[in-house]
Amino acid sequence: MNFCSDNVVGVSPEIMAALVECNHGVAMPYGNDDRTLYLNNLFSELFETEVLVFPVATGTAANALALSVMSEPYGAIYCHHQSHIHCDECGAPEFFTSGAKLLTLQGENGKINPKDLASAIARAGIGVVHHVQPAAVSLSQASEAGTVYSIQEVEQIAQVAHSRGLTLHMDGARFANAVVTLGCTPADITWRAGVDVLSFGATKNGAMAAEAVVFFNRDLAHSFSYRRKRSGHLFSKMQFLSVQLEAYIRNDLWLRNAARANQMAKDLAAKLTALSKIMTLCHPVEANEIFVQMPEQVIVNLLADGFKFYRWDGEDSKTVRLVTAFSTTEEDIAALVDAARKYLQKCQPENVAG
Numbered sequence: 063m064n065f066c067s068d069n070v071v072g073v074s075p076e077i078m079a080a081l082v083e084c085n086h087g088v089a090m091p092y093g094n095d096d097r098t099l100y101l102n103n104l105f106s107e108l109f110e111t112e113v114l115v116f117p118v119a120t121g122t123a124a125n126a127l128a129l130s131v132m133s134e135p136y137g138a139i140y141c142h143h144q145s146h147i148h149c150d151e152c153g154a155p156e157f158f159t160s161g162a163k164l165l166t167l168q169g170e171n172g173k174i175n176p177k178d179l180a181s182a183i184a185r186a187g188i189g190v191v192h193h194v195q196p197a198a199v200s201l202s203q204a205s206e207a208g209t210v211y212s213i214q215e216v217e218q219i220a221q222v223a224h225s226r227g228l229t230l231h232m233d234g235a236r237f238a239n240a241v242v243t244l245g246c247t248p249a250d251i252t253w254r255a256g257v258d259v260l261s262f263g264a265t266k267n268g269a270m271a272a273e274a275v276v277f278f279n280r281d282l283a284h285s286f287s288y289r290r291k292r293s294g295h296l297f298s299k300m301q302f303l304s305v306q307l308e309a310y311i312r313n314d315l316w317l318r319n320a321a322r323a324n325q326m327a328k329d330l331a332a333k334l335t336a337l338s339k340i341m342t343l344c345h346p347v348e349a350n351e352i353f354v355q356m357p358e359q360v361i362v363n364l365l366a367d368g369f370k371f372y373r374w375d376g377e378d379s380k381t382v383r384l385v386t387a388f389s390t391t392e393e394d395i396a397a398l399v400d401a402a403r404k405y406l407q408k409c410q411p412e413n414v415a416g
């Protein structure tokens with residue numbers, strides 16, 4: 063059983079079928095095909111406002127290219143210190159902005175808060191030529207800690223950003239998981255809350271390789287096409303990305319997949335923590351990621367049994383990250399819980415509940 067990431071699972075059958083169905087005849091290249099030309103309409107309907115959409119193949123490209131139109135090279139982009147753009151994109155945001163600086167903020171449960179953001183911007187030295195100039199804020203929804211910003215939290219961060227002339231980016235690699243948790247509309251948690259640009263993730267939640275940069279603030283989009291081309295993300299056969307996005311949002315597949323992944327995570331977290339008080343959650347489980355502390359012996363034995371997951375924050379860490387997906391089954395959950403119970407009884411029988 064592989065709980066390393068939602069990146070490990072395959073493609074939703076509905077999306078694979080759409081790819082096969084798309085693979086007939088010919089289509090104009092470089093986004094001039096009918097499907098890609100229709101994406102703006104499709105996403106404008108989904109978000110209940112006029113948007114501009116640009117498919118790309120990875121979340122890193124979506125984030126880095128989005129930020130490249132939100133900050134000058136001398137700009138500052140504020141993000142959480144555990145954010146993917148800061149930790150796991152190999153400098154792509156800095157590269158594609160031609161040098162903007164990511165200024166990180168602390169924050170409980172993987173989320174930045176408006177007070178710290180306002181303080182950080184106030185320290186910036188606006189107009190001081192020696193200082194990078196505040197340009198944008200980026201938040202991940204769902205966060206890298208598996209938590210979700212409420213609509214009010216996004217609104218408050220947007221208010222701090224906009225009132226100081228900054229724009230707001232949302233890394234939505236797990237956007238669907240957040241929308242399901244909040245039970246809101248995609249519009250409520252994006253442009254209505256003040257988000258200017260969204261990296262709309264689909265790959266982790268059923269697509270083969272398709273993400274989209276969605277511009278609510280369409281004024282920011284003018285140079286995006288050129289930046290996307292020069293980054294190598296203007297696919298000649300763009301129809302094969304667009305058909306994935308189309309199938310992903312058609313009949314709410316994206317929400318059904320995320321609901322399944324979230325439910326599996328909730329079930330797994332509840333069952334693991336019910337085993338023993340020493341199986342402790344590091345963050346609330348609000349999407350499809352669990353961060354749980356386990357005894358070293360349990361970790362070692364689970365890995366030896368072939369269960370796959372990452373130790374988080376270092377190879378000696380007792381915190382593991384478990385990620386569920388749309389294709390995770392009850393049997394996967396049961397197998398991990400039963401094995402954890404077995405090893406808990408072996409190494410710390412006094413701590414096994416029940």
Ligand SMILES: Cc1ncc(COP(=O)(O)O)c(C=O)c1O
Nearest residue numbers: 120121122123146202206233235
């Ligand atoms: C929060 C978050 N943002 C962005 C990404 C980037 O996605 P990719 O790996 O497709 O570049 C990931 C990757 O899993 C992620 O977890």
Ligand SMILES: C[C@@H](O)[C@H](N)C(=O)O
Nearest residue numbers: 066067068069146150
């Ligand atoms: C890089 C790694 O963290 C990836 N973004 C994941 O969530 O699995």
